[in-house]
Amino acid sequence: MDDDIVINLATDDFVAPRKTSAQKGGRWTDRLKAKRDYIERPEKRARTDKSSQPTSSSKPTAATAKPTQIISSLFTSNPTIETPKPAPIPKASSSKPSNAPVDSSTFEGLGLSPLLISHLSSKMGIQKPTGIQRSALPLMLPTPSNTDIRDIFLQSQTGSGKTLSFLLPIIQDLLPLSSLSYIDRSIGTLAIIIAPTRELAKQISDVLEALLKMRLRAEGELEGSRMTRWIVSGLLIGGENRTHEKTRLRKGLPILVSTPGRLLDHIQNTASFNCAKCRWLVLDEADQLMDLGFEETITGILKGLDARRRLAIRAIEEGKSTEVGGWDWERPRRTVLCSATIRESVQKLAGTALTAASSTSLTPPSQLTQKYVVAPLKLRLIIVFLSCTDSVDFHFNLLGSAQMGAEGTAPESEEDDSDEEDEEESEEGGDEPKRKPTKLADDAVEAKCPLLPDVAIFRLHGSLPTHTRMRALKGFAGGKDGKDKKKTTTESQPTPTSSILFCTSVAARGLDLPLVRAVVQYDLPTEGGATEYVHRIGRTARAGKGGEAWSIVAPSESEWAKWVVDKMVGEGVGLEDMKEKEREREKIDLRQVPIDSVLQSGFGGKGKEFEMRATEVQLAFERWVLRNSENVGLARKAYLSHMRAYATHPSNEKHMFHIRHLHLGHLAKSFALREAPTKVNAASNSKSKSSKSTGSSKWAEVKARSESNKVNRAKAGKKGKQTNYDSDVDSDMDLAENEKRMKAVVRAQGRLSRKGGVMARTDTSEFQIMGTDYLEKLVSGR
């Protein structure tokens, strides 16, 4: 399998829906289709914004020619989207991949141990160093000339081999200790690697274990134990039994890979965690780790390690130590900061900055093709994916269960006020055939999509339990889960040849899945701007391989393409010179592709046939949502969460990503919702009204908290700062739930000020987070 993400929803052999004129008898879907496709609706009140204008490209149809509108059509009432002029192919795209190994260099020439070189070559297929490895190894490998170099910052493009750049020097540094008779794993932890997500920590640990499997023996020795026998690696990522972790730590883990929270926990609370002799501290994705939210934890870790070291030295001085003698306590700890993107301020924290010679900018790998399509929101559903947690769950279930021609009914509840269209659905749903289960198990990680027979679908987000997240990643990457399933796949369930991973930004950084062919940003990042964009697209085009990045851009967001390129060039470290910036800009080839050509290649057919095919798929999705209240609930929740997430774009992006500019009707349609958005909110409100706690008491609670925040801020002398809530949070909505969600969003973004446990505006960005009332007003036009 060499393609792990596909972007087309249907292939050329898509079977066109049966044309029918039957009004009586036949399949329910045929009658419904005949009815719905040709129901003419009174013209909607015209929107005043230009986005409500019909496309210039859309030819007059029976519907558009008259002053009426087909409700289910995806291709009417769309905003005008300028068709891009074909851009010249930039010179850079024909040059050598920028993150590939460098032919002119060798590991021998960089001072790497022959034992490691031989293992890399024979067991891992790695022959030549990449640019960053060429820069880093001579300075980081243990030699008498570089003992003074303490903190190091490694910056290079995504997929350029930073992991080996720090793991190889650590291992080469520890290997000589093997000759000391007293050395075994009880020496404690000598190197710690911190990664921001569990998935990334696990991945680094896997690479480390692959390296430690080396049959390394001292030169000339054919027999005897491995030099790495005592270098046991450990992984601490939370979500696991603490007692079990403590036992492992007590036995000794010379190299530890961990997420920050769990590590701090053990430094503070596990007496038997011997980390006083730690020589290496690596912060992978350092910019994210140094950001607010993680910052305090990292500071706690640094202080904790220093304190442990001081205590150990004092114990030796006072003769109370059980430590073995002969340890070089004078040798300082070396800190390695590592990322593809990093702010200059963070870079300055490191004494020595090492970058791959090829580029210091925020640019993605040169061989990565970047494309974007400006799509009306309601058309997104038929293209591809990416979103917040609820949106991931919704799309995973939708794609994993919806089928062409499947039946639907109106939702079981909350539909007393269903509109004419819903009533039509209910009437026609009377003779529906037996339904298939419509929702996947809560812990399901893989689904087969009836619309995409050769595709396995996976999901990954931070609200899933750790073991589920790991299973998802393994399955997607073609690991055990995926492979086993392929063996048992029957004829009725064809072998998946491609995989799609629906995920949140939890998968944006560091994950190395070499077979990923394309990254599709169904939603652009709400947090992290161009930096997050570069990390996300960096999941493809790794180590010199090709890859494509697609971004789905709403008409109201169309300024984004220029903005993100400006940011990529402008935020590159050390790119002050205008000419240099211009050269960098030329290398970034982010080009717009007309939506028609994307749909045409996805759905096939002649002329505008793709419109009918796309509409059929949209209808299949809408029918799936209508099948039961659970599906409706998933869709509504995803829609509302999407709006909340959207509202967290920072204020300097408001001109492109303001919720006020979103076409909410189209947005609802992209979640396969037929209801007008007012109804989506109304349904949500009625649910919360029936919940135990009254809205008003919760409102009072939130308001009180908001007041207390103000007092705290005033006390702290932070005038002018405000909470991330607007003071007009709606009293009807489930405020506690709302608050929880908002907090989760903000915390996930690392912007929750831990001081006092309240959400406060941070110095680096001011969120658009606004009360539900405000969203409601926008939605209902009040």
Ligand SMILES: Nc1ncnc2c1ncn2[C@@H]1O[C@H](COP(=O)(O)OP(=O)(O)OP(=O)(O)O)[C@@H](O)[C@H]1O
């Ligand atoms: N010298 C090399 N030759 C060939 N492949 C390599 C070399 N070094 C590393 N790789 C491979 O390149 C891929 C990317 O490496 P790695 O994950 O370390 O990249 P990274 O720079 O950390 O990326 P990101 O910034 O996205 O975290 C891995 O599959 C790794 O095995």
